Amino acid sequence: MNKHQNFIDLLRVLIRQPSVVGAEHSFFRVLQRELEERGAKVTWYEGLLVAQGNQPESAMFSAHIDRHGLICTGPNEFQYAAFVTGHRSDLLGNSVSEKLMTKIVDRFRNVPLTAYEPWSGSYRGAGMIKNAYICEFRNNLIFEVEGLEHLVAGTPVAFTDSLKMQDGLLTGQLDNVMTAAALVHLFGLGFQGTAFFTAEEESGSSWRYLLEWFRRFNGATDKLIVVDTSPFPDRASLEAQQVVLRRRDANASFNEALTDKLEQICLSNGISYAYKDAYIEAQNNIALAEGREPASLGSTELGRITAASNGFVQGTTLQVPTMGYHTMEESALLGSSDAFLSLLLELSGITTEGQNVI
Numbered sequence: 001m002n003k004h005q006n007f008i009d010l011l012r013v014l015i016r017q018p019s020v021v022g023a024e025h026s027f028f029r030v031l032q033r034e035l036e037e038r039g040a041k042v043t044w045y046e047g048l049l050v051a052q053g054n055q056p057e058s059a060m061f062s063a064h065i066d067r068h069g070l071i072c073t074g075p076n077e078f079q080y081a082a083f084v085t086g087h088r089s090d091l092l093g094n095s096v097s098e099k100l101m102t103k104i105v106d107r108f109r110n111v112p113l114t115a116y117e118p119w120s121g122s123y124r125g126a127g128m129i130k131n132a133y134i135c136e137f138r139n140n141l142i143f144e145v146e147g148l149e150h151l152v153a154g155t156p157v158a159f160t161d162s163l164k165m166q167d168g169l170l171t172g173q174l175d176n177v178m179t180a181a182a183l184v185h186l187f188g189l190g191f192q193g194t195a196f197f198t199a200e201e202e203s204g205s206s207w208r209y210l211l212e213w214f215r216r217f218n219g220a221t222d223k224l225i226v227v228d229t230s231p232f233p234d235r236a237s238l239e240a241q242q243v244v245l246r247r248r249d250a251n252a253s254f255n256e257a258l259t260d261k262l263e264q265i266c267l268s269n270g271i272s273y274a275y276k277d278a279y280i281e282a283q284n285n286i287a288l289a290e291g292r293e294p295a296s297l298g299s300t301e302l303g304r305i306t307a308a309s310n311g312f313v314q315g316t317t318l319q320v321p322t323m324g325y326h327t328m329e330e331s332a333l334l335g336s337s338d339a340f341l342s343l344l345l346e347l348s349g350i351t352t353e354g355q356n357v358i
Contacts, residue, residue, distance in 0.1 A: 004185075004337065004338055004341050006185065006188065007181065007182060007185040007337075007341060008163070008165070008170070008337075010034070010181050010184060010185055011163055011170070011177065011178060011181040012162070012163045014030065014031075014034075014177050014180070014181050014184075015161050015162065015163045015172050015173065015174075015177050015181075016161060016162060017030045017121070018069070018114060018116045018121065018156065018158030019065055019066055019067050019158070019177070020066065020067065020068070020069030020070070020071070020081045020156040020157065020158050021066035021067065021068065021069065021081045021082050021085050021199075021200055021201075021202040021203050022066070022071065022081055022082075022084065022085030022156070022199075022200060022203065023069075023071070023081070023116075023118035023156035024065055024066050024118075024199040024200070025118055025119050026116065026117070026118060026119060026120060026121030027065055027121070028044065028049045028065070028197070028199075029120075029121065030121070031049055031051075031065065031180070031184065031197055032044075032049065034184050035051045035184055035187055035195075038184065038187035038188040039053070039187060040052065040053060040187045040195075041053070045209065045212070045213060046209060046212075047198065047199040047200060047205070047206065047208070047209030048196060048197070048198055048199065048209040048210060048212075048213055049065075049196075049197040050194065050195075050196055050197075050213065051183075051184075051187065051194070051195045051197070052193070052194045052195075053187065053191055053192030053193055053194075054192045055192040055193060056192075056193060056194045057193070057194075058192055058193040058348070058349070059191075059193035059194070059223070059225075059347055059348050059349075060193060060194045060195075060196070060221060060223055060224045060225065060315070061183050061186075061193070061194070061195050061196070061224075061225050061226075061227055061344070062195070062196040062197075062198060062210060062224060062225070062226045062227070062301065062302075063176055063179045063180040063182075063183050063195070063196070063197060063198070063226070063227050063228065064176050064180075064197075064198045064199070064200075064201030064202070064206050064228070064301060065176065065177070065180045065197045065198065065199065066176075066199055066200055066201055066202050066203075066206075067158070067159075067173055067175065067176070067177065067202070068080070068081065068082060068159070068173070068202055068326060069081045069156060069157055069158045069159055070113065070129075070143055070145070070156075070157040071084050071085075071154070071155070071156055071157065072115075072148070072151040072152065072153050072154065072155040072156075072157060073153055074153055075149075075153075076145070076148075076149045076151075077142065077153075078142070078143040078144075078145050078148075078157060079140060079141060079142060079143065080104065080140075080141045080143070081156065081202075081203075082202045082203045083140060083141065083203075085200060085202075085203040085205070086200075086203030086204055086205065101134050101140075101141050102134070104132075104141060105132045105133065105134060105141060106132070107326070107327055108129050108132065108143075108159065108327075108328070109129055109130075109131065109132065110128065110129060110130070111128070111129050111159050111160075111328055112126065112127075112128055112159070112160040113126065113127045113128060113129060113145060113147075113148065113157050113158065113159060113160060114126055114157070114158050114159075114160045115127070115148055115151055115155050115156070115157045115158075116155075116156060116157075116158065117155075118155075118156050124151065124155060125147065125148050125150065125151065126147060126148075126160070127145045127146055127147030127148035127157070128145065128146050128147060129143055129144070129145055130144045130145065130146050131143070131144040132144065145157070159173060159328055161173045161328060165334075168333060168334050168335070169331040169332065169333060169334065170331065170332050170333075170334060170337055171324075171329055171330065171331040172328070172330065173327075173328055173330060174229055174320075174322055174330045174331075174332060175228070175229045175322070175325065175326060175330060176201070176228050176229060178229060178320060178332065178337075179227040179228055179229065179320065179340075180197060182227065182340065182341055182344060183195040183197070183227070183344075185341070186344055186345075186348060186350070189345065189348075189350050190350050191348050191350060192348075193348060196210055196213070198210055198301065201301055204299070204304070206301050206304075207301050207304035207305040207308060208308075210301070210305055210313070211305050211308060211309050211312075211313060214309070214312065214313050215312075220312045220313065221313055221314065221315065222255050222257075222258065222314040222315065223255075223258055223314075223315055224302065224305075224313060224314065224315030225258070225262075225315055225316060225317070225318055225347065226300060226301045226302040226315065226316075226317045226318075227317070227318050227319065227320075227340075227344075228300065228301070228317065228319050228320075229319060229320050229321075229322045229325070229330070229332065230244040230276055230319035230320065230321050230322065231322060231323070231325030231326075232321050232322065232323050233323065234323055235323060237321075237323070238321050238322070238323055238331075238332070238333055238336070239333065240272075240274060241272045241273050241274035241321060242271050242272045242273065242321075242333070242335055242336045242339035242340075243266065243271060243272075243273050243318060243319065243320065243321070243336060243339050243340055243343060244273065244274055244275075244276050244317075244318075244319035244320070244321050245259060245262055245263060245266075245273050245274070245275050245276070245316070245317070245318065245319075246259070246275060246276050246277050246300070246316065246317045246319070247259055247275060247277055247278075248277050248297065248303070249277065249297050249298050249299055249300045249302070249303035250296050250297040250298060250299050250303065251299055251300075251303035251304050251306065251307040252302075252303045252304075252306040252307040253306075254302060254303070254306070254314070254315065254316040254317065255314040255315050255316055258314075258315055258316045259316040262316060262318060262343070262347075265343060265346050265347070266343070269339075269342060269343070269346065271339045271342065271343065272339075274321075276298070276319070277297055280295055280296075280297055280298070281297075283295065300317055302315055302316065302317050318340070318343060318344075320332050320336050320337065320340050321333075321336055
């Protein structure tokens with residue numbers, strides 16, 4: 001039995017609960033139940049669920065809870081939810097590129113779907129993606145779906161998912177239910193700090209909800225740790241490290257002291273790590289030498305909130321390396337999952353010996 005079997009059991013439950021970007025309310029209800037069963041005090045805000053123990057300042061983690069899916073936009077018409085929720089633009093107002101749409105268009109063909117009512121999570125039917133194409137008139141992705149002809153506009157449609165375990169891998173639509181489940185699991189182990197669960201990260205909006213919370217209570221911080229998954233191309237690149245750290249992303253530099261602390265904990269516990277910004281820069285040097293276009297350093301929730309708040313909210317990131325990013329076959333090594341949970345426990349000051357874990 002895996003030493004973190006309770007976490008895996010929880011992940012198996014949560015991954016089946018729909019949480020399409022822009023329609024996360026029903027998933028917040030599920031999280032509230034699971035958190036309160038583990039002794040957390042739970043408060044809802046627009047786009048944000050906050051869970052706290054008896055020492056809320058002792059540690060602060062944040063995970064986004066939205067996942068990719070579709071939204072019904074008309075009679076038997078379905079579009080990519082992240083583009084609709086984000087008004088087809090990124091954080092800087094740039095429109096979604098044709099390159100990105102072309103990359104996505106074949107990603108989910110023949111994927112089963114589940115439609116649901118966004119507030120209660122009530123089941124609204126099942127279907128299947130038969131085709132997807134770029135509409136030349138609207139310059140947007142349109143999905144042809146079979147079995148959901150009865151839906152009305154505004155109905156979210158999730159990719160039907162379940163957790164698979166084989167060959168040392170956890171597989172499913174892991175981004176970002178995996179790290180959200182880990183934070184819930186922490187409360188079952190006695191976590192007394194604060195965990196934030198944010199909506200609409202995949203459309204670039206989650207940082208706004210999180211920053212609003214800090215401004216509401218005039219509480220600057222430099223110890224926020226944002227947890228997420230991080231994409232790599234193949235299993236060999238996954239096995240090169242157990243967890244992923246960052247010193248910066250495309251938006252901002254992260255808190256140096258907290259990042260160094262994470263690195264030292266990794267070293268003390270024999271956990272292998274890599275810096276994603278350094279990894280991307282090394283790949284870009286190769287690309288430039290070969291005449292190819294360099295990649296972006298990427299945008300994270302932390303980089304967005306740090307830049308937008310002018311440093312009022314700071315921290316660092318801790319990520320689980322995965323392959324098959326943003327697909328139904330996203331996979332993480334079990335060893336990475338275990339290392340990630342061990343780091344969260346160390347950062348929280350939790351020892352699990354002799355505990356009854358929920």
